[in-house]
Each structure stands twice: as structure tokens, then as C-alpha cells.
Amino acid sequence: MTDSPQEEAFIQLDTILDDKDALLVTGVIGQEAISRPYVYTLSMVSKDFGIEPRQMLGSFAGFRIRRQSKKDAPKVFRGFCGFVSSFSGGELLAQRNEFRAYSMRLVPGFALLDQGTNFRIFQDKDVLQIIDAVLKDAVQDRFNNRSTLDFSIRVLSSEKYPVLQYCVQYNETDFNFVSRLMEQHGLHYFFEQTDAKQKLIIVDGPPYKLNENSPLSFVPSKNARGQVRSWTHSYDPQLRKWTFRDREYRRTPALSEESQTTIIPEVLSAQQGEHYEYPGGFATLTSHEQTTSYAKGLVRTRIEEEETRYETFSGTSSIVSFAAGMRTKIIKADEQPDAERIPIEEEKEYLLTTVSFTATEAAHTREKTGEILLRALKDAVTSGAEAVPGPLTDAAKANLPDVNKTINALPRLISLVGTFAGGFGGAAAATLAELLLPHLSGVPIIGPLLKKAPKPPPYTNTFTMSAILPGRQYRSPSVSRKPRVPGPQTATVFGTTDEDVSTDELGRIKVKFDWDRTKPGGPKPETNSCFLRVAQPWAGPKWGMQFLPRVGEEVLVDFIDGDPDRPLITGRVYSAAHMPPLDLPKFRLRSGIKTRSVPLKAGDKDKFHMMRFDDTAGKEQLLLRSQGRTDVTSFGTYYETVHSNLHSLIGGKNPDTGESGGSLFLTVGGEYDQHIMKDRYEGVDGKYQLSVKGDTVFDLQAKYDTIVGSGATLNAQTAVIEASQKITLKVGGSFVVLDPAGVFINGAMVQINSGGAPGSTSNADLTDPLDAGQADPGDPQDYIEKHPPWKGGGGGRRHHTAQAHHGLAVTANPDGTLQVGAGIKVAGDKAYQDTVVQQLALMNDTTTGRAMIDDYNSTGQTMTIRPLNPPPNPPNAFATPTNGTNATNGTGSDSTLDYNPNQWPNPVNAPNVPGDVILFHEMTHAQHNAHGTQDNTPRADNFDDNEEFNTIGPENAYRDERGVPRRADHHSL
Incomplete structure (x- = not known):
């Protein structure tokens, strides 16, 4: 004999309590499923009435169930473990109140990731790298690197997962984030565990671990051990076609569509059923060249999920080693009569997708088996309202009101039980099943259990399987929902360099969202955001409008269809740190655009371009300012009409270089017409030079006076001076007068062909005018870089000499x-x-x-x-x-x-x-x-x-x- 009650127990438990026998298990209800965290609800008793639940919550516990119930069988156990997510103390048991009932729920560490939400961004990682990062952070931050956890990833696939450009965990738990990523990409998970350690296995297909009891035979005998005892093959018609459509703006054409039809025979599938989805969620890759193959993979995963639900197998057994994620094979047993065989199900491999079991241990108290079972049932149902979703707890929730009514009738039910530990009496069991089954039809493990008679095994399970067939891949149901962003958010523009404007060839920018908790000294903030597109008022092929947000600005980010992975910058907002360009409310009637030159050196004054409108009645104004060069090009006629005065002031100093300007360069390719309706006043402070290659005609209809301060010469091939009244040539007292009456010559001495010293004209040195430089036409975009600006067109000033006409010496x-x-x-x-x-x-x-x-x-x-x-x-x-x-x-x-x-x-x-x-x-x-x-x-x-x-x-x-x-x-x- 041993002093420990657990030594010979069918179910053995280890907890953090110092006394290993402080809690003795009387019953377990367990639920396991592929891509769902397992849940084990343990009913226990203890002679210690004061176990503190707070001490147990969050602790690690493990238990073992013996694989063989025969007394002479070797003591081989299957281990289970988990973290205590719920613990409660119940009523006193037995006739002398020797024991107090306790219940405890165990879940894997992965299930605890459903507690708390987070916001974070993953960039340029594939789905496995993202999952690995989340799980590693969880082990380190939540579980302090406990050795009992092993979030290892095993992926057996010939395909590589493409790199996602941008993937956001938005206001969701780590559990939901990882689950939906796996579901989207066709990954699924299950657990390998002992009573001391758990391992999360993530796969996207076979091979699966072979169950140690495989191969198995279908043996319907109720007393059979280690075999499948009931079997159901179900069909459920599914959609025949899935179609994804999405827009990848980095490709031409942007819209693309991928479809996949099922391989299920048409007669067994829904007629013409198609699931059409937009957006398809495949336009998210770093390398958009892989979009097509990525889309094909996603839509193929969805149709494979349909096929998984199309055909299912279910049954019951007492095989303790059955666990979700294992494979087994059904064969004909040598002793099995043909009448008990199902030939079409034999010689096939199956994947266990769900396993729900019950185990009872009546050795520790004087309770009847019925009492133990009902208490375990009560513990499972009442805790199911809070459990991680699973096949059993979902059913429990749905039937909870009726179940509670039944549980309230426990005294009457217990009185029907006719035996102590060792089993239900036949009539009692039948009556108990009759009372319970109408209320517990949604709980698949209870009905079959209550019907077992006369000696039900201490362990029994129900399971579902999926056939492992060539060309067919198991995919878990997609139940995790992607969160939606309910509206726009604000963010701050960041750059990858020290530039004020950091962008790429599509005019995209990076931001840091307000919820981004990146700390100084950690990863650069720009690594937490991909390049986001910026909505512009007009966006055509190589035309439209372009105003890019600058580093430090606060922008408004909206999300297409509320998808956190599809952000779009839709606007910008002012704040106390970034005030509006005009003083408000003083200038509230002014509108416009004010830019800012970058980069500014230390000590520089503000430099900017501006276009401003003032709508103040009586003071309306349009203001245009250029900080530097201004270029205007018109390929058609240019009209300018001024109904008041026009002022053009050319001159001043460049504030950047200090150079003085003031020149006007005008080149007219055709005629130059100018009509001045009143007076014209023109002053030249320097030289005035005029070169005319054609005829020059002056029509002076009034008086003409010319005052020359120095010499004046006229040189022409022929010169004619004609007056209708008089011509006078006068120097001092000498003159020559020509009028219609004659020629009058008067001087101190008049000589004809007898001397004199005539003057002569000389050549004139002229500076040619500079042609105007061409304005930047806007295309090509680097016109200024290829055509450096100069002060005037033509490449610099030129000079020429006008030859004077001198008559031949004859x-x-x-x-x-x-x-x-x-x-x-x-x-x-x-x-x-x-x-x-x-x-x-x-x-x-x-x-x-x-x-x-x-x-x-x-x-x-x-x-x-x-x-x-x-x-x-x-x-x-x-x-x-x-x-x-x-x-x-x-x-x-x-x-x-x-x-x-x-x-x-x-x-x-x-x-x-x-x-x-x-x-x-x-x-x-x-x-x-x-x-x-x-x-x-x-x-x-x-x-x-x-x-x-x-x-x-x-x-x-x-x-x-x-x-x-x-x-x-x-x-x-």
C-alpha cells in the first residue's frame, strides 16, 4: 500500500501546491481541435477546504490519464498540461463532509494570448516571420521564457510564403492576430504535450504524426477497448467556386482577378455556388510581381477549406492517445466479422480534427459515479460560458439555460443512480439519459456517455476526422475576424533620411501613427510604416496635382473598406505645434497656399512661395509670390487685361545671393504693336541704342524737338530734307535759309569751291540686345538642370559696328x-x-x-x-x-x-x-x-x-x- 491516493489512480494531477495530494481529480472533460486551443475542465476534491483560487490562477498544472484501465496492465499514461485559467471552490461532499469539491480549467499558453489587445506594424516579413515574432514576444513578455512553453513552428511545404509589404495588428489580441493570419494562408496548428510541457505545432499540410494505436478497426461492441466503437460518414454540399478580385496600384493593369473551382464532383456540390470577394486581400506584397501567384494561393486555400467541410467522419472510442492533429488508419481486424465491417472506409488514413473526451475517477470519495459525472458536467457547463471557443463550450453556451434547469434537479437525478463507484445501473442510466438528453443535445460527449451500459469505461471520447487523400489539403475553418478601423486617424509624417520630404516614385510617404509606441533608441519609427499613398485632388497618367506631406506634419489617414492594411492619406490638419500660415481669426477671410523652402540654414529667414486670396469686401486681393525663379509658358495666345493701372517694378536684391538685378529682356518673334492712347514718358539713365534692320518711319503729326547735348551725326546712302515752308541751317551768325522765295546765305565770309573743312561721320559701335531666356516649359522635368539660367538669352552680350556710308571719291x-x-x-x-x-x-x-x-x-x-x-x-x-x-x-x-x-x-x-x-x-x-x-x-x-x-x-x-x-x-x- 502507498500513502499517496494518486499512486494507483486512473487520473493523476500535479499543481504548484506543496502537497501533491492536495487536489485529487474525480473527473475531466476535455476538448481538443485543430486550430483551436484545448480546454480541460477538471473536477477535484480536497480535504483542504481553504485552497486560495488566486494562488492557483495563472499557475501551471499537469495531469495524466492512464491508457489502460485493467488492473494488471502496465502503468502507461498520456500527459496533459496547461495554465489555470479558472479555479473555483464548491460544496462539501460525502456523508461526513470529508471533502470539498473544486473545479479548474486548463488551457495552453497560446490561449492566454487572447487576453489584452495590441497595435503594431510588421513590414517586409512573410507570414511565418510575423507569427514567429509575435509568439517569441509572448513567451518573453507574458511567460518570462518559461521552459514549459514551446511555440516552435514546423512548416512542411515546398512553397515559400511571399513577403508582405505591410501587415497591421490593429486593436486585437495576439491570439486573434496570429489565428487569422494562419487561417488566411492555409496554416493550422495543434499541440503536442506531456504533463510537464506543451509544444505548439504549426503546419500547412502533412505529414502528420501517426497515432501509436494505429491501425485501428471498427468494433461496435460496447465493451471493446482500444478500438473505434461507432462511426458516421457525413456529407455537406459546399460552394463550387471562390473568386478574389483586388487592385494592385503598383501594376498595370491594376485590377486582377483569380478564381478556383473545387474538385468535388458536381452532383455533390451546391449548384453554381460562387463566393466572390473584393478586395481579395492579395495586393499587399513587397514585390508586386508575385501578386498573381499569391492570389492563386489564397483562393486555392479557400476552396480547400470548402472541401474540408464537404466530407467528415465522426465516431466514438476509448483510445486515450487520440489527440487532434494526429493521423490514424482504419483496417479490418482479424477477428472482425464481415457484418461489422464498413469496407469503403477501410485502408484509408484519417486526420483527427476534434477530440472531446470524459474521464472519471471514483476512487477518492464515496460519491457515486453519477454524482461525479454530473458534477463534472456542471463544472464544464458553468465554466463554458467563459471558455476559449471550442466544440463543447459553444454547445454549452447555446444550451446553458436548459442545462441549468437540469442541474438544479441534481438530487432527483442522483437518487436514480442505483450503484456506487463501478457504474450506472441500467434502469437508472436510462432514466438519467432520458432527463438529460433533451437539454444537452448540443453537447456531443454526454448523450453517448449516458447511454453506455452497464459498465462504461473510465475514459471515452468522441472525435471527428478528415480523410487524407491525394490532391486534397486540410484547411481549418476561417472563424477569426479581421478588425476594422471605424474611421480616419491622425499620424505624423516620418522620413527615412534627414530630408524634409521623403517619398518614392509614386509620391508615397511614411508615417508614425499616434498609437505607435516605438520608443527612442529602439527601431526607427519609419520602419513601422510602409509607404502610404497620398490622395490628391487630381491624379492622371503623368498629370494631375502634387502636394506631398512633409516630415513632421500631422496627416489624416483613412482606411479603404476599414482595412488596417490599406491605409490612405486623405488630408492634413493643423495643431498647436503646426499653426495655420495666416493669423486667425484676424485674417479669416483670407485663403491660399504658402509653401516653405527647404532646407533652411541656421539663421535663415522664412522663405516661401505664396498664392493668397483676400475676400474682404472692398479690399479684394490676389497675391502671387515666388521666392526664386518664376517661369510662365503659354503655347497659345497670352492675354492680359488690366482695368486699372499696371505697375511693373524690375530690380532689387536677391535675398539669398545679395546680387542686384533690374534688367528686362524681351524677345518678340513677330510684330510688336503698342498703342498708347494718351501721353508717353520715357527716361533712360544710361545709353540708348537702337538697331533696325528694316525701314524706319516716323509719322510725327505735331511739333518735333530734338535737343542733343553733344554731337549729332546723320549718315545715309541718300539723305533728303524737305520742308514746305523753310529750312534753316545756322551756326552762330552764319546761316543758310531755304524757302519758296529763294536761298539766302549769310555769313562773315561766304566761299564757294574755295576751302573749308567739312566734318565727317564715323562708324558706330553698337551693343546688340540680349534675347530673353526661355521659360521652363515643365517638360522635361529637369529642364533647369539641363539649361542653367542666365541673365539674358543668347549666351551673353555681343557687339557690332555699323559702318558709316561714305561716298566714293569721284x-x-x-x-x-x-x-x-x-x-x-x-x-x-x-x-x-x-x-x-x-x-x-x-x-x-x-x-x-x-x-x-x-x-x-x-x-x-x-x-x-x-x-x-x-x-x-x-x-x-x-x-x-x-x-x-x-x-x-x-x-x-x-x-x-x-x-x-x-x-x-x-x-x-x-x-x-x-x-x-x-x-x-x-x-x-x-x-x-x-x-x-x-x-x-x-x-x-x-x-x-x-x-x-x-x-x-x-x-x-x-x-x-x-x-x-x-x-x-x-x-x-
């Missing part, structure tokens, strides 16, 4: 010819000479013509220009060297140039060629003769010879200056 020779310079003579009558000299003067006003005339006059040779008689038909001109040999050998020769100016332009063959062009051509021949460079080498093209080729080149340069079309060759004019 004198009369004794032979009647006119001498033009040193080497040119003009013969013929007065009219011919006047025409040729005018053409030479016109030629002299061009750069090319003047260069040719000056060069010829420096050769020492003489060119005589004379009329060609009779005039040739068709018109022509000739330059003939006096000495043909010297004209080609470098010595040089005089030339005679025969030319009739009145034949040009010629309407037949040269309608657009003026006479001076023809004259320039022949004078160029004479220039070659004078230098002795005439080259008559023939050519194969239409220039005929090198002389014409060498002459037409300079001629075309002259034509360009005169605005005459170029010659193509010698045969064209």
Missing part, C-alpha cells in the same frame, strides 16, 4: 572720264556716267562690294568702264584684259569693261537681276586680270571654266547682301 579727268578712286575710270556721256557711279556707290555700301573696289584700287591697274555699242542681243557684258598673257601669269593687266546698265534687269533671261550685280561680276573678272590670276582651265560642269567658277563665288556673296537669289552655275542668272 573726280573729273581731262579726257572727260570720271575717276573713281585710283584705278577705276568711267567713260561715256553724262547720263551713263551718273548711272554707273550710282551703281558703284551702291556696291560700295556693301561689305563684299567695298572690299572688291578697295582691292582693285590698290593693284595699280586701271579698269575702264564704257558703253557697249551696239547693245548686244541678248544682253551681255564683257571684261577684256589689255594684255591677256599678263592677266594669267601673275603680272597683272588693265581691263576694259563693256557694260550697258539700261539692259538690266532683263525681262527675258534675268528679270530679278539688277545691273549692279552684272557690273560686280565683270569687275571681279577685271580684279583677277589686275592680279594676273585669270584661270581659263575648262571644267566639265556648267561653270565652263575655273575663271567663271572663281567669279560666281564672290558674286553670290554679293547677291546675298543685296537680297538677290544666288546663281547655280554660269548658265543661269
